[in-house]
Amino acid sequence: MPAESRDVEMVIAPPSGWGSIDFKELWVYRELFGFMVWRDVSVRYKQSVLGILWALLTPLITMAIFTIIFGRLAKIPTDGIPYPIFCYAGLLPWLFFSQSLQKATLSMVAERNLLTKIYFPRLIVPMAATLAPLVDLLIASSVLFAMMFYYQIAPTPHSLYLLPLCVLWAWVTAVGVGTWLSALNVYFRDVGQLIPFVIQVWLYGSPVVYPASLVPPDFQWLYALNPMAGVIEGFRWALFAHGDPPGSLVLLSVCVSAVLFVTGGLFFKRMERSFADVV
Amino acid sequence: MIHVEGIGKRYRLGQSIRHDTLRDAIMHCVRIGRGPQNPIKGRAEDHFWALKDVSFDVAEGEVVGIIGRNGAGKSTLLKILSRITPPTEGRIRLRGRVASLLEVGTGFHPELSGRENIYMNGAILGMRREEIKAKFDEIVAFAEVEKFLDMPVKRYSSGMYVRLAFAVAAHLEPEILLVDEVLAVGDSVFQKKCLGKIAEVTTGGRTVLFVSHNMAAVQQLTSRSILLADGKLVADEETARVVAAYLSSGNQRAAAENLFTSDAQFRIRSIRFNEAAQEPGFDKPMRFDLSLSLARSFETISIGLGIYNSLGARLLTSRSVIDNLDAGNPRLSIRIPGHHLPPGNYSLALGISRGLEAIYFAENVLIFSLSDVGVSDPLIQPYLARQRDQIGAFIPGIWERV
Numbered sequence: 001m002p003a004e005s006r007d008v009e010m011v012i013a014p015p016s017g018w019g020s021i022d023f024k025e026l027w028v029y030r031e032l033f034g035f036m037v038w039r040d041v042s043v044r045y046k047q048s049v050l051g052i053l054w055a056l057l058t059p060l061i062t063m064a065i066f067t068i069i070f071g072r073l074a075k076i077p078t079d080g081i082p083y084p085i086f087c088y089a090g091l092l093p094w095l096f097f098s099q100s101l102q103k104a105t106l107s108m109v110a111e112r113n114l115l116t117k118i119y120f121p122r123l124i125v126p127m128a129a130t131l132a133p134l135v136d137l138l139i140a141s142s143v144l145f146a147m148m149f150y151y152q153i154a155p156t157p158h159s160l161y162l163l164p165l166c167v168l169w170a171w172v173t174a175v176g177v178g179t180w181l182s183a184l185n186v187y188f189r190d191v192g193q194l195i196p197f198v199i200q201v202w203l204y205g206s207p208v209v210y211p212a213s214l215v216p217p218d219f220q221w222l223y224a225l226n227p228m229a230g231v232i233e234g235f236r237w238a239l240f241a242h243g244d245p246p247g248s249l250v251l252l253s254v255c256v257s258a259v260l261f262v263t264g265g266l267f268f269k270r271m272e273r274s275f276a277d278v279v
Numbered sequence: 280m281i282h283v284e285g286i287g288k289r290y291r292l293g294q295s296i297r298h299d300t301l302r303d304a305i306m307h308c309v310r311i312g313r314g315p316q317n318p319i320k321g322r323a324e325d326h327f328w329a330l331k332d333v334s335f336d337v338a339e340g341e342v343v344g345i346i347g348r349n350g351a352g353k354s355t356l357l358k359i360l361s362r363i364t365p366p367t368e369g370r371i372r373l374r375g376r377v378a379s380l381l382e383v384g385t386g387f388h389p390e391l392s393g394r395e396n397i398y399m400n401g402a403i404l405g406m407r408r409e410e411i412k413a414k415f416d417e418i419v420a421f422a423e424v425e426k427f428l429d430m431p432v433k434r435y436s437s438g439m440y441v442r443l444a445f446a447v448a449a450h451l452e453p454e455i456l457l458v459d460e461v462l463a464v465g466d467s468v469f470q471k472k473c474l475g476k477i478a479e480v481t482t483g484g485r486t487v488l489f490v491s492h493n494m495a496a497v498q499q500l501t502s503r504s505i506l507l508a509d510g511k512l513v514a515d516e517e518t519a520r521v522v523a524a525y526l527s528s529g530n531q532r533a534a535a536e537n538l539f540t541s542d543a544q545f546r547i548r549s550i551r552f553n554e555a556a557q558e559p560g561f562d563k564p565m566r567f568d569l570s571l572s573l574a575r576s577f578e579t580i581s582i583g584l585g586i587y588n589s590l591g592a593r594l595l596t597s598r599s600v601i602d603n604l605d606a607g608n609p610r611l612s613i614r615i616p617g618h619h620l621p622p623g624n625y626s627l628a629l630g631i632s633r634g635l636e637a638i639y640f641a642e643n644v645l646i647f648s649l650s651d652v653g654v655s656d657p658l659i660q661p662y663l664a665r666q667r668d669q670i671g672a673f674i675p676g677i678w679e680r681v
Contacts, residue, residue, distance in 0.1 A: 008374070009372055009373070009374050010372070010373055010374070010377075011370060011371070011372050012359065012360070012362060012365070012366065012370070012371040012372075012373070013365075013366070013369075013370045013371075014365055014366055014367055014368055014369075015365050031402050031407060031408055032402045032403060035398065035399050035402040035403075039388060039391065039395075039399055042391070042395070043388060043390045043391065046390050046391075046431075113385055113386065114385060114386050114403065115363075116363065117363065117379075117385040118361075118363065118379070118385055118386070118403055118404065119361050119362040119363050119377075119379075120403070120405075273364075273365050274364075276358070276363045276364045277290060277291075277364055
């Protein structure tokens with residue numbers, strides 16, 4: 001609406017087929033997108049007493065628990081990296097991904113008020129929901145750099161571009177899965193109930209508490225089907241440059257993310273037309 | 280310019296095969312023994328048409344009212360025009376930005392301050408940041424919330440909240456504006472102000488579609504109206520005639536049930552125009568029966584009735600006090616003699632106060648008619664034929680030569 005000129009004629013007609021994503025329209029609505037991200041971020045820190053401290057406490061407490069259980073008790077090997085920082089480096093992209101995924105999945109139902117009253121490209125909602133956790137990630141990163149200083153680990157020069165790339169990759173994956181699940185959640189509220197379990201299972205299926213090298217070579221390709229395996233290994237490798245760089249299997253992971261991203265968008269678009277009637 | 284051509288909207292009916300949970304959907308597939316069923320489609324008998332075959336045109340700058348009873352399809356029509364939900368069939372062509380005031384305050388976040396909500400809400404309604412900035416002071420002044428701008432809106436009074444919400448929406452500048460029942464909000468002073476603002480907007484050369492149950496407002500603001508009944512367009516002409524058609528036969532609602540007041544312990548079980556007790560003839564007493572459900576006793580209750588003609592003009596006000604109502608289900612009846620109302624269609628507004636505090640008010644609670652059976656008065660009859668519903672109280676005076 002904002003940039004449509006008065007001379008442009010618009011046609012409203014029954015939708016047919018799968019339709020395609022209207023990128024031009026998404027661009028027109030970029031300000032609303034920005035406002036939604038801004039609202040999520042500012043509300044998140046206004047509503048809680050500890051405010052931004054939560055962004056630090058969540059990964060720190062999780063790291064402490066994992067370090068005691070998996071590092072001290074189970075003595076999981078970590079390719080020679082001290083367990084706390086190994087774990088923390090895995091938790092950063094993981095928590096960003098899992099929070100984004102969770103927020104995106106619940107976003108459509110949470111915004112039902114808007115969906116039933118105002119028109120805007122619906123895709124904005126799950127996409128905006130995935131961005132607020134980025135602020136948490138940035139805040140939590142400060143601890144990572146403090147830990148690297150403490151353990152005397154210098155980041156590799158690759159980290160300058162690899163870290164942002166990995167975060168982007170995690171985001172693409174979260175949007176891909178999030179659009180699928182948020183559209184489904186409009187019709188089946190169980191999806192929202194299911195999401196904590198999905199995230200928990202996914203956590204142990206990703207190299208957060210253990211290195212990917214622990215997976216037998218024969219199953220590496222299967223493991224690479226989980227895009228978060230690639231994201232987390234890539235993130236760690238960018239920081240520590242331990243062993244060989246993640247190889248060709250990364251390509252497979254990237255492809256899985258891309259497929260999820262594209263199909264998620266199309267599926268969402270297909271379901272979008274009846275959101276306002278069902279939600 | 281709006282060109283609506285054969286618009287129809289089909290909804291799924293009820294819960295018969297709607298799967299609110301994944302389990303239901305899975306169980307359904309297992310029972311039926313075929314593939315997963317699209318939760319949106321389903322069988323033909325589970326559908327109903329909220330709108331069917333509606334066509335009309337609105338010229339640029341025209342202000343058109345949309346009238347109809349609840350469930351007639353008014354809101355569905357606005358939802359389709361504002362692209363919230365797509366039509367099942369038909370086509371609409373329109374030119375210009377569309378903005379809707381479907382419900383003010385959409386997207387307000389309680390934790391954000393008034394200032395932040397103005398920006399957020401403006402963006403949701405389709406304003407650009409510069410546009411909001413330019414109008415910011417005007418919006419704040421209109422809403423009268425200058426002092427509370429940096430307070431979270433969760434601490435606003437409901438009046439302030441509604442004023443702010445309307446103010447943002449009212450400062451949109453679309454070419455096509457869809458308005459739905461916004462006037463039902465706020466106190467009466469603010470309602471007047473809203474109406475004034477809408478009148479200002481409508482004279483600004485904007486195309487406006489105005490949905491309301493307030494016939495007076497519709498008549499004040501529009502010259503042409505569309506009447507919807509059961510999803511079909513049944514009239515499209517001069518507002519005065521459409522309003523009269525709406526209020527005349529077929530649209531009567533002689534009883535209303537289960538009305539909730541703002542006091543949870545005071546419920547209106549029903550209010551009814553007692554047709555059976557109506558004697559034939561002109562100026563015979565009217566009777567209304569009121570049945571209440573009280574969770575406790577009430578000391579002083581005052582009940583106000585307002586009677587409007589089909590043009591929405593208030594003709595008559597009656598206000599009476601009832602003392603010492605005991606808890607339980609009291610049934611009350613009021614008799615209004617000497618009203619001087621001629622046969623025609625009327626609507627009733629009901630207001631109830633506990634002491635001095637209003638706990639209920641609604642217009643158009645009932646739509647009833649006084650029949651012309653037995654009216655043989657030669658003074659009234661010619662008027663009845665021509666200007667039914669629009670005469671007002673009829674009082675033959677006495678001329679004297681002085």
